[in-house]
Amino acid sequence: MMELESQLAKLAELGLVLNPEITIEDLLRAEDREAFIAKPFMLLLFLLGGEVERKPWGRRICNRVWSFDLECIATTGDYVKIVRKLCLLIGNEDRLTEIVDYIDLEDGECWLKYTIGDKRQHWTIEVNDDWADMLALSYVMEDIQGDGCQFYAIDSSEAMIILYLDRSSAEKLSDLCNEDLEPLIPVEG
Incomplete structure (x- = not known):
């Protein structure tokens, strides 16, 4: 106890x-x-x-x-919120800049873009109803983790x-x- x-x-x-x-x-x-x-x-x-x-x-x-909560994807901006929370977890909210996403669940189109240092990343995100794509997010995590x-x-x-x-x-x-x-x-x- x-x-x-x-x-x-x-x-x-x-x-x-x-x-x-x-x-x-x-x-x-x-x-x-x-x-x-x-x-x-x-x-x-x-x-x-x-x-x-x-x-x-x-x-x-x-x-x-x-x-x-993995069932959190509904509209453009949701992946931006997720990425900002991941940056907060590492203690560096400014690690990524120019974070932009596009989400259209009905048409099955979704992507995420951001800049890390002088490198621009663009990830195509798999749409699975309102579930976050953990594979795409793992790429973001790999980009920002360190120390x-x-x-x-x-x-x-x-x-x-x-x-x-x-x-x-x-x-x-x-x-x-x-x-x-x-x-x-x-x-x-």
Whole structure:
């Protein structure tokens, strides 16, 4: 049995900390203490990847974790939002510039463009109803990851929890939550 504060302390050792303006009370608005004890680390990680459930709206709980709902594609601009969240995870919101997408689900046309350094990238994105194309997003992740860290994911019934960690921290987190963290890398071939 591990209390919420102890779970937060363990995650902080791995660099997963609450953003400065966020408090434990913000977490307890979503779930009670018993829920965190019943599902140690997994529930907390899921909530860390979201936003505070009170005004002012739109405040991230932890910038190093994202609870990514894969059924999020509806209109032009949705991939731009995803890419910006990935850049926030690496701690460099300006890593990519000139981010533009086009989404037409009805005609099955979708693409994403951005600039990284002096290189312009253009990805054709597979349309699968409102599901995000993880292969195309893995190419973006490959472009922006570095400094000994990479993107990892834990599949959850509600969302994919995406984290940006070094290998050692990912292994420690896997042990803590008794879940395999899978690296999100492009499929070769």
